[in-house]
Amino acid sequence: MKKTDALIIGAGPTGLFTAHQLKLIGLDCEIVDNLDKIGGQCIELYPDKPIYDIPAVPECTGKELTNNLLNQLKPFDIKFHLSERVEKVKKEDNNWLVKTSGGNSFLTPNVIIAGGVGSFEPRKFSPKECEKFENKSLFYSVKDKNIFKGKTVSIFGGGDSALDWAIELSKESKVNLIHRRDEFRGAQATVDKMHALVKVGKINLFTKYQMANVHGEQMIKNIDIKHDNDEIKNLKTEYVLGFFGLIMQLGPITNWGLNLNKKTIEVDTEKFETNQKGIYAVGDICNYPGKLKLILSGFHEGALAARACFKLARPNEKYRFEFTTTSTSLLKRLGKKE
Amino acid sequence: MAKITYITSDNQTHTIEVQNGLTVMEGAVQNDIPGIDADCGGGMACATCHVYVKDDWFNKIPKKEDGEDDMLDMAFEPKTNSRLSCQIIVSDELDGLEVNIPSKQA
Numbered sequence: 001m002k003k004t005d006a007l008i009i010g011a012g013p014t015g016l017f018t019a020h021q022l023k024l025i026g027l028d029c030e031i032v033d034n035l036d037k038i039g040g041q042c043i044e045l046y047p048d049k050p051i052y053d054i055p056a057v058p059e060c061t062g063k064e065l066t067n068n069l070l071n072q073l074k075p076f077d078i079k080f081h082l083s084e085r086v087e088k089v090k091k092e093d094n095n096w097l098v099k100t101s102g103g104n105s106f107l108t109p110n111v112i113i114a115g116g117v118g119s120f121e122p123r124k125f126s127p128k129e130c131e132k133f134e135n136k137s138l139f140y141s142v143k144d145k146n147i148f149k150g151k152t153v154s155i156f157g158g159g160d161s162a163l164d165w166a167i168e169l170s171k172e173s174k175v176n177l178i179h180r181r182d183e184f185r186g187a188q189a190t191v192d193k194m195h196a197l198v199k200v201g202k203i204n205l206f207t208k209y210q211m212a213n214v215h216g217e218q219m220i221k222n223i224d225i226k227h228d229n230d231e232i233k234n235l236k237t238e239y240v241l242g243f244f245g246l247i248m249q250l251g252p253i254t255n256w257g258l259n260l261n262k263k264t265i266e267v268d269t270e271k272f273e274t275n276q277k278g279i280y281a282v283g284d285i286c287n288y289p290g291k292l293k294l295i296l297s298g299f300h301e302g303a304l305a306a307r308a309c310f311k312l313a314r315p316n317e318k319y320r321f322e323f324t325t326t327s328t329s330l331l332k333r334l335g336k337k338e
Numbered sequence: 339m340a341k342i343t344y345i346t347s348d349n350q351t352h353t354i355e356v357q358n359g360l361t362v363m364e365g366a367v368q369n370d371i372p373g374i375d376a377d378c379g380g381g382m383a384c385a386t387c388h389v390y391v392k393d394d395w396f397n398k399i400p401k402k403e404d405g406e407d408d409m410l411d412m413a414f415e416p417k418t419n420s421r422l423s424c425q426i427i428v429s430d431e432l433d434g435l436e437v438n439i440p441s442k443q444a
Contacts, residue, residue, distance in 0.1 A: 045383040117377045123444055126415050158411045180416055185408035210415075228418055245412040247444040248377050248384070263377070293379055 005313035006110035012040020014283030014298030015114035021306035023076040034119035039066035109312040123244035157243035271308035340433040347441035363424035373439035386443040388413040
């Protein structure tokens, strides 16, 4: 069990700057994120798209913004727990007991939800039958490619993940590649390589087809794929891989007793606290009259929530407002003064 | 201004007037029409404002731009008449447009 002054859920821009604000005022914090990398939507949805409305930054990409925020956190020691989703939040006296999917538990007076539009989860196949094979013979990511050796693998999708795995697995497996249209959105060189492998019979390509059904008992035996013109084809296959990108889902947050409004959490505008004392929501996931889903609003919300955390983490101390330009204690924390 | 009809997957029909310049997605979200999530807020980055456009309208409305089909690859049950409603900008010419909302966005 880890004790910390505040636990931040979400390592997007808002979560990162909130961590900065907490550390600056002398509080500890740790960050949990379901993605395997830092940056949230900025890194997952638009790493290369320029953003033009960050104050004093005329233009930067999602990736640059993330890197700049990480640079700003350099003076501080912050522990990140990536590829972990917060599953449970439970009151324990004056603290919250938080448990993650990675087996970590935290005891903290403050939980700050900076969860964007929810945690990123893989998009799944639409036929219901696919569920029962999930993680047995149907996967949305590859953990151990050796299980596919000598088997038939049917790969669905048109992006780099689908193409890269089709090419890689075609070395030692029989590969079907199925995509809903003729065009692929992967890198051109990868698309060319895939087409070359199709030509020499290393990959069987089916375009304008989508998954219609899966058949099998414990493991998949064969699948039906359906063409745009409704024709159905049956393919013998032992494994199925789907690469349809990620979707954002609120997930377990809906069970924490918070006031939800559609996919957002209601907060006050003084502390950005939810209806549960010591649980705050900042950034895209929070809602209040006049809320703007802008990164700059997340920064402001995180700064105020951090001050609110101080009261619960240091009940016997008084928080003093200080500027980084002049305060010796802040400059010390920033490593600018001995 | 254009009258747009949104038909949900359980066949509920919602006809509303949407101002020119707004998107078909914004028309739905601002009028609380269920089934269009628009998680990314219109950035063509999430495919959760997916709609099916009736065939006769599909060819009349402005064509897809780069990237829209890439996002549609990730939509729930895409079809040949799939569009992202955040990419359809309302104008007088769209008066009478009908779109069907899929049963799920993800």
